[in-house]
Amino acid sequence: MxxxxxxxxxxxxxxxxxxxxxxxxxxxxxxxxxxxxxxxxxxxxxxxxxxxxxxxxxxxxxxxxxxxxxxxxxxxxxxxxxxxxxxxxxxxxxxxxxxxxxxxxxxxxxxxxxxxxxxxxxxxxxxxxxxxxxxxxxxxxxxxxxxxxxxxxxxxxxxxxxxxxxxIEINLNHQVQKNHEAFNILCLSTITPLKRQLVLLKAVKLLKDKGYSNVHCQIAGQISNQKYYNTLIEYCNKNGIEKNVNFTGAIWGDEKNELFKTSDVFVFPTVWESFGLVVLEAFNYKLPVIATNIGSIPEIIDDGVNGFITNPEDANVISEKLEILIVDPERRKSMGEKGYLKLTQKFxxxxxxxxxxxxxxxxxxxxxxx
CATH class of the missing domain: 3.40.50.2000 (Glycogen Phosphorylase B;)
Structure with missing residues (x-):
């Protein structure tokens, strides 16, 4: 035929x-x-x-x-x-x-x-x-x-x-490596104002002001807007969180996998998104996800089950949700497992x-x- x-x-x-x-x-x-x-x-x-x-x-x-x-x-x-x-x-x-x-x-x-x-x-x-x-x-x-x-x-x-x-392709052999001396936050997206990395930095500052000095944030992604990137660097330096934040630039392959493996939570504060494929990637590494209620994200994340849904621009709520996951590692683990389960069942x-x-x-x- x-x-x-x-x-x-x-x-x-x-x-x-x-x-x-x-x-x-x-x-x-x-x-x-x-x-x-x-x-x-x-x-x-x-x-x-x-x-x-x-x-x-x-x-x-x-x-x-x-x-x-x-x-x-x-x-x-x-x-x-x-x-x-x-x-x-x-x-x-x-x-x-x-x-x-x-x-x-x-x-x-x-x-x-x-x-x-x-x-x-x-x-x-x-x-x-x-x-x-x-x-x-x-x-x-x-x-x-x-x-x-x-x-x-x-x-x-x-x-x-x-x-x-x-x-996405589900990897069944991820060996997650957690560093319990620090609470590791990952944000992976193109560096552009629409992805609102600045909102995450404000949440990190709020956590540090509360005494969580062991919070470490990895912001990874291609720099699409140099002016916005400079604003992010300036904010870190002015607010004393430069040692808590690392900008990796664009990452691929093993380097990207390593960042997911060593992270405790994934944060995605975008204000313009159709789907949010990177949320599925985070689920693939059994990470709970904090993301905005934009595009398809509310269909991926079940609020309070495998992550948290927030309104755009709300650094206070992101900070509060991160604090929940910092003080309750068992809930963090449970949410990550449920995210992985939803990935295997639907995505x-x-x-x-x-x-x-x-x-x-x-x-x-x-x-x-x-």
Missing amino acids: QKEKILCLLHMPPPLHGVSYVNSLVIKNTKSEIFQLHLLPINYSTEITQIGSFSFTKLISFFSLVYNFISKILIERPKAIYFSITPCGKGFYRDSIFVFISKVFRLKIILHIHGIGINREINSKLKLQFYKLVFKHVNVITLSKSICWDIEKIKKVVKKVYVVNNG SLDNFSNQLTSVFEQVLDLDSRR
């Missing part, structure tokens, strides 16, 4: 970030006896700091990608296009070209929305009409029920909305791959061929 072809237009590493990581999992782990994925990678940038900026190199890459996209359609004759479209900003209008080309060839279209911002972007009748034109009669995958509100303005023109939670890579395979089969109308 000849397999149906799905042409996958996906952002792939480098640079490595949440979307490109998930896309690499899709290509590596989505298997079917009745369809096959053909990858056309998107690589406008090689560094996270290059994302969102204009260059003539990117412009050339775009036109080259358009040419290759049309060539792939003509040569490989796919039945559907699977595309990780940028949901807003200039990237959306660039990506819409590929949607329109797919419509010209009358291909089935699956748009996987990994971010949020559509609702905010549609601030005029003209933009609303353009978004409706792009999304009309296409299939949409969103990351959770919690963020379906973001496509509410265009939902009526969409053919069907599917909810597919992200998942495993197998669950993600199975859900995505099901979506592809439904879009291609292949269930009857099983």
Whole structure:
């Protein structure tokens, strides 16, 4: 039996970030006896700091990608296009070209929305009409029920909305190494104002003011905004917590694993997030997580069970939740175990791959061929 072809237009590493990581999992782990994925990678940038900026190199890459996209359609004759479209900003209008080309060839279209911002972007009748034109009669995958509100303005023109939670590979062999001489806090995210690392630093200061001098905070991640990074350093120096905080920069592989293994809690004070894949990573190391009630995070964290949910910008509450975990190591351990259990039950890579395979089969109308 000849397999149906799905042409996958996906952002792939480098640079490595949440979307490109998930896309690499899709290509590596989505298997079917009745369809096959053909990858056309998107690589406008090689560094996270290059994302969102204009260059003539990117412009050339775009036109080259358009040419290759049309060539792939003509040569490989796919039945559907699977595309990780940028949901807003200039990237959306660039990506819409590929949607329109797919419509010209009358291909089935699956748009996987990994971010949020559509609702905010549609601030005029003209933009609303353009978004409706792009999304009309296409299939949409969103990351959770919690963020379906973001496509509410265009939902009526969409053919069907599917909810597919992200998942990660579960490592069963993590040897957690705790240093009980210090309470180790980990925050892993791109250094940018939207991730609100400054709120965590304020919570660390509050803890130190209460006498918890053994608190140590590791802030890891690529510096995307140098001015904001300088603000973080300045805050530490002015408030006497420079010895309690360490900035590691971007980390990968064994170095990243080591940070998770030696941490007691993961804190994620973001104010702009669609899913929060890093929360799953923390669960993979049996860490309780303190995070904001943004995006899909309330579906991942059960407040008071495997972590704590806080409002954005609330350093006082983050400090209070950290203190709970400092003084009660048994609760800390229990919450970490429950986070790991939820990861295995709902957010495993197998669950993600199975859900995505099901979506592809439904879009291609292949269930009857099983």
